[in-house]
Amino acid sequence: MALRSLLSRCATAFQSRSAYEMAASARAASSTSKRFFETADEAVFDVGDEATLLVGGFGLCGIPENLIDAVLRRGARDLTIVSNDTGTETKGLGKLIQKRLVKRAVASYVGENSEVARQYFAGDLEVELLPQGTLAEKIRAAAAGIPAFYTPTGYGTLVHEGGEPIRYDGHGHVSKISHPHESREFGGRHYILEEAIKGDFALVKAWKADTAGNLTFRKAARNFNPPMAKAGKITIAEVEEIVPAGEIDPAHVHVSGIYVNRIFKGEHFEKGIEKRTVRSEGENRPRSAVGDVRERIVRRAVLEFRDGMYVNLGIGIPVLASNFIPNGMTVHLHGENGLMGLGPFPTEEELDPELINAGKETVTILDGGSFFSSDESFAMIRGGHINVTMLGAMQVSRYGDIANWMVPGKLVKGMGGAMDLVSSTGAGTKVIVTMQHQTKNGEAKIVERCSLPLTGKRCVNQIITEMAVFDVDQKKGLILTEVYDGLSVDDVKAATDAPFIVSPDLKPMAQVTIE
Structure with a gap:
């Protein structure tokens, strides 16, 4: 039986x-x-x-x-x-x-x-x-x-804790959410289990x-x-x-x-280009309309570069920093879509639909550059082989939490590679946020606690805005180290929704100069 x-x-x-x-x-x-x-x-x-x-x-x-x-x-x-x-x-x-x-x-x-x-x-x-x-x-x-495997990416976010909206019911209500992930600690770092x-x-x-x-x-x-x-x-x-x-x-x-x-x-390949970006012949430093505020941020940000560094630049303000790298300095720019050694935008003659950066803009690659697959690209990131990563943010908290990928019920774009990039701070990568100090509506973007879903927890090392530079200490919180010329500490306080310490070595905000 x-x-x-x-x-x-x-x-x-x-x-x-x-x-x-x-x-x-x-x-x-x-x-x-x-x-x-x-x-x-x-x-x-x-x-x-x-x-x-x-x-x-x-x-x-x-x-x-x-x-x-x-x-x-x-x-x-x-x-x-x-x-x-x-x-x-x-x-x-x-x-x-x-x-x-x-x-x-x-x-x-x-x-x-x-x-x-x-x-x-x-x-x-x-x-x-x-x-x-x-x-x-x-x-x-x-x-x-x-x-399955353990990864530091997403720890402390909706990816880890569950609750990411997966389906709506058509009436504005979430009908299906992501499930929580198991987490463990290895060597003092937190990891989550992914299948x-x-x-x-x-x-x-x-x-x-x-x-x-x-x-x-x-x-x-x-x-x-x-x-x-x-x-x-x-x-x-x-x-x-x-x-x-x-x-x-x-x-x-x-x-x-x-x-x-x-x-x-195949008999025909369209090879579409989403963001066709070109420069004029002989133009070595092509620029979009950067604007005074954004240029002020990137001119300060490039001072964090050192000769020979491997750097990942996020889309938006961070990627503009590539236009202000001082002459004679070699910085190896990494694209998480599988490139190392990103060069300037191409001329019309150099334009190639199979040569783009992570922002899907057409680019060139410098001598000594390389191509690789996406899984290898993120092994470089999570493994701490990138010295510096710069990215934008919607909010950064007092102790270095960052939110930059989602506005619930309004914005559904995705996190792209941001969660992986900020998780690499535990492996030795310096994570720098470059952003405007306030929203267009005048709301603070540096806050006591992030109200938006997190991209990463206690992962930001430095914040650079058009007003100031902050170092982020995991125990002390925000430390104001530089203020833009013409602004006061009180001006920065009025625009910031989190307490901060003023460094005893407070300096005017530096700017790189390009000859």
Whole structure:
């Protein structure tokens, strides 16, 4: 009887497997029978309803645009997409969202696609926002057969404590929230447990494939493509060129053919550019309209640089600091989308859609620079290999908490790489916030406690505004070290909603000069 009961339970468990899961097993078993396909439509022939798709790319750079179009034509519904971002309203993964084929999006940033916000608040789309480095590591872990891992990223935030809105009910109320994560302490630092993410299909874009199935990627188009390619049960690659085995130097293979199930050569690639930024020929220090206030901040911020430093600059005010690096100083600028050695904006002749920074602006790369995948980029960040990171903020608290990614019920863009970047302070990276001292409405941004959801807890080392410079001591709190010429300590107090100590060595706020 016991044996018969056990067999009955096993049979019931087997029968309870969804038809999709059984079909997926059959596909996996036969996936080695054919590797090269004529068209994208043929390559996605079995992408069905409720599939989970791991999709490479960063913004519109390196996205598998032909495969996305093929999935759109196929019309599979209730998809879960896992990608760094969701494209724009009409490009990339935005096409699938626009047609309401997606029920759930897992991403680190959705700020370039207003349709995501519309469907999210209407209750038609689930959106789970993850730190960019955590997302990359979740994918990498799945590919390596690791079910979960501990990371310092997100400790003390909604990512750790739960409560991040994932679905709304269409009437302004949150109907589904994220769950809390287990946490542990290792070596005096706090970490949270994150689980790997698996996918039914990985859709990636490569530059070349050889007939052995090996892939190589071009410039910053590598980004999320290699980790996604390694984590799919079935990986489908669209490429620009297929060459004989051996033509790609084995030392230049970025993804081994062991991970790649299907390949097809695309006939057309749009290679869209989200933020076309160029400079005039002979212009060495291209600038947007910085403005007096923002320029005052960045001219002070660059004084934190030292020759030979590795520095990550966030979008907005921080990235402007690259225009004021003194002549003769070498600063290696890191882009979390997979670049080291960022150079100035390109001329029209140098413009390359596969060479962008983390803000999705077209850039150049300097001699001695390098490209790498997103998972490796965040290993550099979390491992403390970046000397300084600068980023903006909505609020910074007295003891160095930072909020810069979300206004509940109003703003749903995502944290991007910010949570990973600020978590690196525990590994030795100096975290500097560069921001205007008050909001446009005159509200203080330096506060006793952050009222907005946190990006990181007790992680900011220094704050630089147009009015002042503060050091942040984890025990003493804010220490005012510099005040802009013409302002008084009382002026700073009036604009600051947190108590601070005035340094006995208080100085006028310094400014770098560029010849």
